[in-house]
Amino acid sequence: MYEELFQFPPGREGYYGEYGGAFIPEVLHETIRELTEAFDQCRADETFWEEYVTLMQHYSGRPTPVTYLENLSAKLGGAKIYVKREDLNHTGAHKANNVMGQGLMVKRMGKSRVIAETGAGQHGVATATMAARMGFDCTIYMGAEDVARQRPNVFWMEQLGAEVISVEDGTKTLKDAINATLRDWTASMGTSHYVMGTVCGPHPFPRMVMYFQSIIGREARAQLLQQTGRLPNRVYACVGGGSNASGVFAGFLDDPEVELVGVEAGGYGLDTDQHATRMAQLKGSVGVAQGYKTRFWQNAEGQMRDTYSVAAGLDYIGVGPILAHLHDRGRIRAEAVTDEEVIAVMRQVMRHEGLIPALESAHGFVAALQEAPDMSPDDIILINQSGRGDKDIFTIADALGDDRWQDFLRQKVASFEETS
Ligand SMILES: *Cc1c(COP(=O)(O)O)cnc(C)c1O
Numbered sequence: 001m002y003e004e005l006f007q008f009p010p011g012r013e014g015y016y017g018e019y020g021g022a023f024i025p026e027v028l029h030e031t032i033r034e035l036t037e038a039f040d041q042c043r044a045d046e047t048f049w050e051e052y053v054t055l056m057q058h059y060s061g062r063p064t065p066v067t068y069l070e071n072l073s074a075k076l077g078g079a080k081i082y083v084k085r086e087d088l089n090h091t092g093a094h095k096a097n098n099v100m101g102q103g104l105m106v107k108r109m110g111k112s113r114v115i116a117e118t119g120a121g122q123h124g125v126a127t128a129t130m131a132a133r134m135g136f137d138c139t140i141y142m143g144a145e146d147v148a149r150q151r152p153n154v155f156w157m158e159q160l161g162a163e164v165i166s167v168e169d170g171t172k173t174l175k176d177a178i179n180a181t182l183r184d185w186t187a188s189m190g191t192s193h194y195v196m197g198t199v200c201g202p203h204p205f206p207r208m209v210m211y212f213q214s215i216i217g218r219e220a221r222a223q224l225l226q227q228t229g230r231l232p233n234r235v236y237a238c239v240g241g242g243s244n245a246s247g248v249f250a251g252f253l254d255d256p257e258v259e260l261v262g263v264e265a266g267g268y269g270l271d272t273d274q275h276a277t278r279m280a281q282l283k284g285s286v287g288v289a290q291g292y293k294t295r296f297w298q299n300a301e302g303q304m305r306d307t308y309s310v311a312a313g314l315d316y317i318g319v320g321p322i323l324a325h326l327h328d329r330g331r332i333r334a335e336a337v338t339d340e341e342v343i344a345v346m347r348q349v350m351r352h353e354g355l356i357p358a359l360e361s362a363h364g365f366v367a368a369l370q371e372a373p374d375m376s377p378d379d380i381i382l383i384n385q386s387g388r389g390d391k392d393i394f395t396i397a398d399a400l401g402d403d404r405w406q407d408f409l410r411q412k413v414a415s416f417e418e419t420s
Pocket residue numbers: 093094095122197198199238239240241242243244245313314358360361386387388
């Protein structure tokens with residue numbers, strides 16, 4: 001099924017069912033064609049994947065382990081719960097897989113500069129890290145609102161040598177940063193590559209990012225077979241744009257007996273407008289924006305709504321076209337869980353297993369931990385822990401309602417802002 005996804009009918013290159021495509025200005029056609037060609041060449045060259053895996057071993061600690069959650073499995077009394085530890089990557093999340101892979105491609109294309117947009121800042125930090133390592137110039141666009149909210153990430157991007165441009169247009173958030181990055185790319189495409197952060201945007205990005213992230217699923221499948229002698233019954237992953245989910249699911253798409261569960265941000269609940277759910281309960285509707293066609297969280301007039309989630313990385317209006325298609329086909333199940341459920345599960349996972357998942361990743365844990373008790377102790381489930389929660393310290397302290405830490409942390413932030 002995985003390879004079958006990419007056998008496009010004539011005239012439908014880059015489409016997955018009705019989703020995907022490349023809705024881009026004429027001037028970018030040539031550079032997108034060049035990128036597609038470079039990607040095809042890399043995929044056809046066996047030494048490319050080997051080079052990528054070796055780089056990730058030496059630079060990012062791969063293969064990341066699969067950890068058995070002994071205590072929670074016993075406590076819940078159902079399926080055995082395993083976790084794929086993408087939090088142990090350099091820079092703390094699965095984003096490293098994608099940026100390092102694209103970096104290797106940029107080298108092969110002979111370009112010298114990378115540009116990217118970032119909302120919460122995690123993708124900006126990952127891209128700046130890659131650029132420093134590979135010797136590229138790096139420009140990161142970020143909405144002015146986000147620059148103010150994410151001071152520590154801006155600090156690290158600058159230390160890593162990136163130029164961070166604060167975008168003052170529109171609502172001063174992610175979508176304005178995306179427009180600014182596209183403007184830069186149209187003016188600089190001869191030397192610059194746009195590092196897409198997730199499985200969204202115009203073809204070939206969804207396929208390309210899924211290809212690099214598939215390292216998660218390939219490893220996890222082999223590791224589970226080795227550790228347990230069998231495949232999991234279900235695999236859970238949180239879905240923002242959809243890259244960590246696509247990556248872990250890629251390893252199991254051709255195993256029809258493995259159920260794949262994507263978990264979206266339910267925010268304050270699906271009965272409110274305060275969430276970022278597109279697939280579950282078909283909350284989103286089909287539209288075209290940001291260069292591709294998918295299910296967006298928009299109103300009846302096709303206007304994009306404001307998304308909301310406690311997890312900044314899930315706070316996004318679109319979803320990868322490949323995931324939207326697999327959901328339509330019934331190959332993946334989509335669920336949404338609320339902020340409140342996420343915080344309760346964070347507490348449980350920290351206390352009983354000593355893991356600190358990112359708030360994004362905790363969405364996958366919620367669905368898994370809710371369903372595990374109804375399964376048999378012979379069953380196995382796998383959760384993709386996309387990242388580590390250290391970055392969420394202020395939000396988690398706030399949500400847990402611990403005054404002592406809230407005050408202390410606020411003072412720290414205030415003094416940081418004064419000195420920077
Ligand atoms: C960015 C991020 C996500 C959301 O992105 P996807 O493309 O949906 O994977 C999820 N988890 C973590 C830890 C992130 O940093």
